[in-house]
Amino acid sequence: MGCGCCSHASTEKDTLRVTIVGLENSGKTSLVQCLKTSKKSRQTSLCVSTHGVISINIQTNMNFLVFDCGGCKHQRHIWPHIMNSPDxxxxxxxxxxxxxxxxxxxxxxxxxxxxxxxxxxLLVIFTKSDRENKLSIDQLEQTLDLSVIKVTIKEESLLII
Known part of the structure; x- marks a missing residue:
């Protein structure tokens, strides 16, 4: 079952192209590392800001080509140039x-x-939601003007709350 985008991509081509964007320090690279290792990231050290776009191949039971895009305001102009290729x-x-x-x-x-x-x-992901001083889902939903489907990743399995 599912959204259909993964089954469509896996039958018509062998790689699902994923583009990750967001403001700087929003946890994009940590999210990529989590996807790459299939484990929940507990990164405590500082990440170096991504400049431009970094592409990463991730092979699990399916192939992913992930584009990790820099989020600094002066780098966001490149986002539209890579947005015609992702699944x-x-x-x-x-x-x-x-x-x-x-x-x-x-x-x-x-x-x-x-x-x-x-x-x-397009999926909006609230990163760092395992931290004590996180904002509430209601605050995030209201400020971003979104409807939220609550999902959490816990111990390598997907749980819908």
Whole structure:
């Protein structure tokens, strides 16, 4: 069952192309590492900011080509140039940083009106949601003007809450 994007991609081509975008320090690279190792990331060290776009091949029971895009304001102009190729887009939002939510809402709104994204699945992921000082789902949902389906990853399995 599922959304259909994965079965469609696996039958018509051998690689699912995933683009991950979001503001800087939103946890995009940590999310990629989590996908790459199939384990929940508990990264405590600082990540180096991604400049431009980094592509990573991830092979599990399916092949993924993941594009990790830099999130600094001066780098977001490249997002539209890579948005015509992915099968799915992940938009990462730091669930601990209230000061960046308005910028995240603006960046997400820009993506939602992009012609290259018509009929492309876009998933908003709240990162760092396992931390104590995270914002509530209601705060995130209201500030970003979203309807939320609550999902969490716990011990390598997907749980719908």
């Amino acid at each position: 799915v887009i992940l938009f990462a939002v730091d669930s601990m940083d209230l000061t960046c939510l308005n910028d995240a809402r603006e960046a997400l709104s820009d993506l939602l009106v992009d012609e290259n994204l018509i009929n492309k699945p």
